[in-house]
Amino acid sequence: VARHFQYFFELTAAWSWCLLANPFGQNGILPLFYAAFLTYLLIDRADRDSKKCALKYGKYYDQYCQMVPYKILPGVIKKKKKSTNAKEEISTGEVGQLITAVRSHTP
Numbered sequence: 001v002a003r004h005f006q007y008f009f010e011l012t013a014a015w016s017w018c019l020l021a022n023p024f025g026q027n028g029i030l031p032l033f034y035a036a037f038l039t040y041l042l043i044d045r046a047d048r049d050s051k052k053c054a055l056k057y058g059k060y061y062d063q064y065c066q067m068v069p070y071k072i073l074p075g076v077i078k079k080k081k082k083s084t085n086a087k088e089e090i091s092t093g094e095v096g097q098l099i100t101a102v103r104s105h106t107p
Helices: 005-021 030-057 059-067 092-105
Strands: none
Touching: 005 030, 030 059
16 A cells, blocks of 8 residues: 555545635635645655664665555655666565564564
């Protein structure tokens, strides 16, 4: 699916509230500020989270990103790939090792 799919629902709610409070722009752009700010905030937060996880988990996070390439909404925002060997693939055994490694690094 996506690494931060829960943000999609939060953004959907925010944009719904703002658009319902401001039908057809009758009240100007001020009621849309909340949704626009939250959109920027969550996209930036997803980027910061990716950077922190990459530093903390290293190659295991890169493998996770290969399995779950999208950040917030599947098919929309994808992590930029590093130049790696195209023949690298993740086997089922490596997925189990990845999950074990992530769990062991979690406080």
